[in-house]
Amino acid sequence: MRRPLSFSLIVMLLATDPAHAADDLLATARARFQPIPLRAPALPGNPATPAKLELGRMLYFDPRVSASRPGSCNSCHNVGLGGADGGETAIGHSWQKGGRNVPTAYNAVFNTARFWDGRAQDLDDEAGGQAFNPVELALPRDQLNAQLAAIPGYLAAFRAAFPGESAPVTLANAQKAIAVFQATLITPNAPFDRYLRGDAYALNAAQKDGLRLFISKGCAECHDGMNLGGTRYAPFGILERPGADVLPRTDKGRFMVTDTVGDQYVFKVPQLRNIALTAPYFHSGRAWDLAQAVAVMAASQIGAPVSDEENARITAFLESLTGELPRVTYPILPAAVGPPPTP
Numbered sequence: 285m286r287r288p289l290s291f292s293l294i295v296m297l298l299a300t301d302p303a304h305a306a307d308d309l310l311a312t313a314r315a316r317f318q319p320i321p322l323r324a325p326a327l328p329g330n331p332a333t334p335a336k337l338e339l340g341r342m343l344y345f346d347p348r349v350s351a352s353r354p355g356s357c358n359s360c361h362n363v364g365l366g367g368a369d370g371g372e373t374a375i376g377h378s379w380q381k382g383g384r385n386v387p388t389a390y391n392a393v394f395n396t397a398r399f400w401d402g403r404a405q406d407l408d409d410e411a412g413g414q415a416f417n418p419v420e421l422a423l424p425r426d427q428l429n430a431q432l433a434a435i436p437g438y439l440a441a442f443r444a445a446f447p448g449e450s451a452p453v454t455l456a457n458a459q460k461a462i463a464v465f466q467a468t469l470i471t472p473n474a475p476f477d478r479y480l481r482g483d484a485y486a487l488n489a490a491q492k493d494g495l496r497l498f499i500s501k502g503c504a505e506c507h508d509g510m511n512l513g514g515t516r517y518a519p520f521g522i523l524e525r526p527g528a529d530v531l532p533r534t535d536k537g538r539f540m541v542t543d544t545v546g547d548q549y550v551f552k553v554p555q556l557r558n559i560a561l562t563a564p565y566f567h568s569g570r571a572w573d574l575a576q577a578v579a580v581m582a583a584s585q586i587g588a589p590v591s592d593e594e595n596a597r598i599t600a601f602l603e604s605l606t607g608e609l610p611r612v613t614y615p616i617l618p619a620a621v622g623p624p625p626t627p
């Protein structure tokens with residue numbers, strides 16, 4: 285049998301006004317975060333064409349043209365593994381000595397801070413607003429030319445992608461093509477995106493609480509914008525330096541680029557999109573569990589304590605950041621006619 289709502293309950297409901305509180309949360313969230321767009325962003329000075337996209341796809345998957353042969357971009361930034369490699373660390377692009385955790389290639393096009401230590405190149409890029417260039421030293425010029433020359437099928441692909449150029453097989457064009465392909469590696473429609481677009485039911489109660497805590501505890505001071513990160517650098521251990529198990533003392537981050545004491549253990553604030561798919565965490569790849577990573581952050585980065593209950597909610601919120609991964613088609617790669625040149 286149905287019973288009428290008691291008067292006091294109605295008064296209570298009106299007083300707490302949940303609808304109003306929910307609107308506040310949405311408005312606060314919208315002021316700090318933006319949804320992932322549904323379509324690949326246009327890159328300034330680098331218009332996408334089907335031929336350029338296909339060339340970029342070929343170069344991304346071809347293990348023969350990367351500096352780190354026999355690995356392709358995809359062996360480290362694996363499109364089936366959340367855009368990363370599922371391992372603790374990898375030796376990154378050729379400039380990089382020590383091993384670091386592979387950042388996801390998904391939504392990387394929206395980051396302005398790329399690379400864990402913000403090497404000069406990256407910051408120039410940021411300051412000058414240059415076109416998104418995902419590769420840089422991953423493809424050394426000499427080697428690229430030698431590799432591609434041994435695979436004549438690439439000439440036709442470069443000609444189609446860069447019509448009218450007399451010598452289209454260049455590192456700059458390879459980078460442009462890969463950038464166009466990488467810009468398609470975006471993951472829209474996460475529950476959090478649908479929430480930001482106005483679907484109040486896209487997040488469950490725990491996730492909404494987690495979002496509220498993520499903002500009120502100060503996580504969003506660093507992890508903000510479309511990718512909840514990828515916009516700035518910050519010391520790992522502002523309040524308390526994490527243990528050497530998570531923060532090995534050998535990798536001093538930005539200090540190794542700038543030689544400035546204040547930059548010791550300063551790292552990129554990583555994006556948190558699809559974070560549930562890309563364990564292990566941190567530049568060291570030493571935290572395998574998302575709740576553990578949140579606990580490390582709570583102790584090292586924010587002034588307020590985070591209870592286990594709060595941690596569970598924040599973690600539930602982070603799980604709402606998993607978007608729709610694109611179905612990426614593996615390209616047909618042109619055959620080589622001779623043995624590969626040795627680097």
Ligand code: HEC
Pocket residue numbers: 344350352355356357358359360361374375376377380384385386387388389392395397398399400401417418419422423462466514
């Ligand atoms: C052997 C593994 C490996 C290969 C191969 C590789 N990468 Fe990376 N990549 C890394 C690592 C490790 C980093 C992080 C390095 C750092 O920040 O110190 C990285 C960083 C990046 C970033 C910056 C992402 C961000 O948001 O910070 C992009 C973009 C990227 N790689 C694209 C590519 C492309 C495109 C290719 C192919 C041409 C490629 N990578 C090949 C390991 C690899």
Ligand code: HEC
Pocket residue numbers: 498501502503504505506507517518519520522551552553554555556559562564565566567568577578581582585586590598
């Ligand atoms: C002062 C800036 C700052 C604040 C505040 C902050 N973070 Fe971070 N966060 C970082 C930096 C820097 C890293 C990268 C550390 C490293 O690996 O070197 C990071 C890494 C992470 C990672 C791991 C990401 C990955 O891909 O490895 C997670 C998860 C995370 N933060 C969540 C949070 C949460 C949840 C909060 C709030 C409790 C928070 N952060 C507060 C700066 C911050």
